[in-house]
Amino acid sequence: MIYVVVGSGPAGVVATEQLRKLDPLANITLIGAEPEPPYSRMAIPYYLTSKIDESGTYLRKQASHFENYKVDVVRQRVTSIDTELNRLITDDGQVRRYDKLLIATGASPVVPPVPGIDSPGxxxxxxxxxxxxxxxxxxxxxxxxxxxxxxxxxxxxxxxxxxxxxxxxxxxxxxxxxxxxxxxxxxxxxxxxxxxxxxxxxxxxxxxxxxxxxxxxxxxxxxxxxxxxxxxxxATGVAPNMDFAADSGLQIDQGIVVNDYLQTSDADIYAAGDVCQGKDFNTGEYAVQAIQPTAVEHAKVAATNMVRGHRTEHVGNVNMNVLDTLGLVSASFGMWMGVPGGDSTELVNEDEHKYLSLQFQDDILVGASSLGLTQHVGVLRGLIQSKTRLGAWKEKLMKDPMRIMEAYLACSQSQVGVA
Amino acid sequence: MQKSLNIDPAKCTGCLQCEMACSLENEGIFNTSKSRIKVFTFHEEGKFVPYTCTQCDEAWCMHACPVDAIVVNAATGSKDVVADLCVGCKVCTIACPFGTVNYNADSGKVVKCDLCGGDPQCVAACPTDAITYVDANATGLDKMRQWAGKTDTTVGG
Structure with missing residues (x-):
């Protein structure tokens, strides 16, 4: 089998590893347009403050990583895909054949319509x-x-x-x-x-x-x-890198359109990460999330389906983000803005810059957002994704949302015995 | 045989020796707010629940890390944060559905339980055997992993 992965961000790199794990004999190529070893854009802010040097942004630290995985890394930009003949063309004019292709080309900044935006500086x-x-x-x-x-x-x-x-x-x-x-x-x-x-x-x-x-x-x-x-x-937003895909006839919308196996409108082509319009866990609709955990999960599911056939369904990702703004940590999960007919509760402490909002549908947590909280915030994802029924704890949370960790332990860790 | 922490909340008296031991071992000071194991108090029921990472197989934290700073400890099976590589982006703290990876603002890095390299100090400090370090098969690990499975984003495969 010949697998080609286009895009060397987190989705592309994780996909090559999963492909290798499941198909030890396959021919795997990773094509990226940038000159550096595959790196994480998420690490750039820490490069700007000298917390790390450039190598600290690399997705894999061992120089021989891709060699060890027998992944051929090619530094070129893909200009078009010939879906009839299963081949793609890079801007050095080379033509490469694939049996299965993963598009993980990510996104690029949008250029706001401001006169002078192209000025030096x-x-x-x-x-x-x-x-x-x-x-x-x-x-x-x-x-x-x-x-x-x-x-x-x-x-x-x-x-x-x-x-x-x-x-x-x-x-x-x-x-x-x-x-x-x-x-x-x-x-x-x-x-x-x-x-x-x-x-x-x-x-x-x-x-x-x-x-x-x-x-x-x-x-x-x-x-x-x-x-x-x-x-x-x-920094006014980003948009998926998919022009070359549209020219090749793949169905696109906000991003590249995929089914529940992350397969595009072409049977031999899959998509993952910021370019992929995959299923949202909460809404069941297909949307570009453009976040790291989703990119990685897309990559694993898509690569698995590319090798094994469609045995692994993508059930959707909880949209979530965490941000540190000058030391104030914020996080948001799922339907943080609330749902029609749902209940919500919030704690606001402006003096201490603390905030927690919880959004419920019946007695199930469907969304949350927080400010100034750094301990155990992951349980918000856990409760949303497991659709845990909170029962009597919902009312306690409506009165005091900060009891979320107690509610989590009581409702989801059965050995606790305080449900 | 891989070993894991076995927590029996019914035996916990809420003395917080585990938190003190964890903080001393990992941070060099007695400060329960720095502990990687936390004892939660249920006032109405009069119960105490020690809680920390189960070193789950899914390792959401590890897979979500953009800079490869969380690795499997081959000896113990724990998922360890490599502090030199962690940039403090906190993606693991929202990816872990158990909430057991936490950000430490003082160091600018995340912290989680690493089983103290195979000699967990919370176990050594616990006076009532509420926390023990035993063969993984004997613990409620399977139950916890079932719960973990519920939060998985894929089915089949």
């Missing part, structure tokens, strides 16, 4: 190459404008603040991390950042970026203000 923070540029420009005391306070914006925000730049954050929505936090908690993160000396503008757009003499950039905001910056970072 405006960077994404997505690749190691981007990170090297940011390290050069984000010197202590430099003026930096960060466009976007979503998950990626917020995680970079912390790194930039630790680099002691003068930081201004511009976010179109009315709060920070709007896809992970509600009005209350999103604005608690905002006030936390402001207390730490970061200038945060929510409900604000960057209208234009103008080059000034001496390398500075003038960012004009929708509020009428303007800020002169040494560096502008654009």
């Amino acid at each position: 405006v960077h994404n923070c997505w690749t190691l190459a981007d990170a090297r540029e940011i390290v050069k420009l984000a010197k202590p005391g430099a003026s930096v404008v960060l466009m976007g306070a979503g998950f990626i914006g917020c995680i970079i925000l912390e790194s930039l603040a630790l680099r002691e730049v003068n930081l201004t954050v511009v976010e179109m929505e009315n709060r920070m991390v709007p896809r992970m936090m509600n009005d209350v908690s999103g604005n608690m993160i905002k006030s936390w950042c402001e207390q730490k000396g970061v200038d945060v503008h929510t409900s604000t757009r960057a209208d234009s970026i103008e080059q000034l003499s001496g390398g500075k950039l003038r960012v004009s905001l929708s509020t009428g203000q303007s800020i002169d910056a040494d560096l502008v970072i654009s």
Whole structure:
């Protein structure tokens, strides 16, 4: 068998390992477009603060890892797939045949429609190459404008603040991390950042970026203000890398469309990770989640089905995220925004920057979000994914959501004997 | 034979010796808030429940780690955090459905039970045998793994 995996992020790498485990004799190729060994974008914020060097971002630390797994790593960009003849073409003109193909090409930053966004000194923070540029420009005391306070914006925000730049954050929505936090908690993160000396503008757009003499950039905001910056970072969202797939006739929507076996509209092609529109555990609908745990689980299921046939059904992933914004840890799980006809409860402690919201359908936890909690937060996933009936504990949680760990132990660990 | 922690909440008196021992062994100080095993108190029922990682086979924490910083200890079967490699991204803390990997803000890294390399100090410190270290087959591990199975995202295979 010839397996080809396109994309060398977490999904691609985990898929090659699973393919090798299940098919020791197969011919396995991993194709990635970037020059570095496969690395984790999630580690880039820690590279920016010098907590790790570049090698600390590598997905696998042993230099011989892919050799040991007999995975042929190719550094090229795939330009098209010929689904009739089961072959793909890379931008060096080489044609490669496959029996089964996994598309795990991830996502790329979207370019917001702002005049001047292509000026020198405006960077994404997505690749190691981007990170090297940011390290050069984000010197202590430099003026930096960060466009976007979503998950990626917020995680970079912390790194930039630790680099002691003068930081201004511009976010179109009315709060920070709007896809992970509600009005209350999103604005608690905002006030936390402001207390730490970061200038945060929510409900604000960057209208234009103008080059000034001496390398500075003038960012004009929708509020009428303007800020002169040494560096502008654009973090306004990402979109799946799937142009080449669409050209090849694969069915696409928000991402590459797959069935419950992570197989695309072509029987020999599967998809995984940030490019894949896979099943959501809570809604049962198909959506791009673009998170690390989902990417890895997609990869395992897809690779297993590629080798063994369709014996492993993908039952869906709980959407979840965890973020550290200048030391304030936030997390969200599943239907954190609530469900129609469901119940919800929240604890708000603005002084201590603590927050916990629980969302129920009947007596089952279906979503949660938290601020300032770092201990045992994983049980929120556990309760959601196991659909554990909380019984009498639901009422106790409605009164005091912070008793979540007790509820978890009582309801799901039968040997505890306090149900 | 692989061994695992066996916890019998009925024998626990809530003395917190396990938490003190864990903190001393792993952090060098007596501070129960730093312990990797936690005793939960059920006031109304008068019960105490020690709780820590079961070293589950699924190892969600390990698979979710983006930088390969959680590894299987070949000798004990425990899943260990390699502190030098951990960047503190916390993905493992939300991926673990048991909530037994936790972030330590002081070190900027995550911590979890590593069975003290095969000589768990919580066991040594427990005066009532509420926590013992026994052959894995003899424990409620299977029961816990059944529960773990319920949170798996795949069926069959």
